[in-house]
Amino acid sequence: MNATQSVMFQLARRLKRAFQIPVLAVALAIAIPSHAQSYPAKPLHLIVGFAPGGLVDIVARAIQPKLQLSLGQPILIENQAGGGGTVAEATLAKSAPDGYTLLMSADSPPANMHLFRNLSYDLLRDLRAVSMLVRVPLTLLVHPSVPAANMQEFIAYARSKNGAVNFASPASGTNGHL
Numbered sequence: 001m002n003a004t005q006s007v008m009f010q011l012a013r014r015l016k017r018a019f020q021i022p023v024l025a026v027a028l029a030i031a032i033p034s035h036a037q038s039y040p041a042k043p044l045h046l047i048v049g050f051a052p053g054g055l056v057d058i059v060a061r062a063i064q065p066k067l068q069l070s071l072g073q074p075i076l077i078e079n080q081a082g083g084g085g086t087v088a089e090a091t092l093a094k095s096a097p098d099g100y101t102l103l104m105s106a107d108s109p110p111a112n113m114h115l116f117r118n119l120s121y122d123l124l125r126d127l128r129a130v131s132m133l134v135r136v137p138l139t140l141l142v143h144p145s146v147p148a149a150n151m152q153e154f155i156a157y158a159r160s161k162n163g164a165v166n167f168a169s170p171a172s173g174t175n176g177h178l
Contacts, residue, residue: 042100043074049088049105051081059134060104084174086112086119093121103127106174 046064050056057079064075080088085105089112095101113123121127140154148154158165 039099040071040073043076044071045095045101046075046077047088047091047101047103048077048079049081049085049103050079052079055136056104056106063133083116084112085109086116089123089127090120093126102130104133111174 046060048057048060057077060077064077068075080091082088088103088105089109092101092103109123109127113119140151142148142154146154146157148157
């Protein structure tokens with residue numbers, strides 16, 4: 001018996017006398033070494049909540065090589081476009097909670113929980129934000145013939161057209177939509 005084991009057994013005897021805990025249980029709790037696994041031990045799956053070639057996909061593919069190098073494991077990218085990111089969010093929510101499935105999304109998840117009533121997941125319970133990777137400014141552009149030099153003038157112009165002004169957005173709940 002080495003000195004460490006001797007100290008553990010002495011501690012176990014004292015705890016047994018003090019708390020009436022069986023010696024074996026205390027000895028096992030103290031003596032069993034922790035076998036931490038290194039992370040990651042296998043490839044990671046990065047779900048992109050939007051179509052290939054879009055901004056979110058471009059960012060995912062830009063960080064993939066350095067992330068792979070840093071973690072020492074492949075990063076497999078899978079695009080799951082649809083529903084303003086809700087398809088990808090649902091996939092993440094259903095995945096094993098082991099840190100091997102990640103989601104690259106835009107800023108839509110918080111809006112989605114208010115826009116879609118029948119989501120198969122609870123954003124606040126099932127998903128966790130880990131990091132903000134980029135900030136992208138939004139710009140409203142109009143044709144030079146539109147008589148608006150600022151947002152107030154554009155809103156007044158749009159109201160005067162009684163619903164005739166159209167806009168495009170990537171999906172419901174995204175910044176472009178809001």
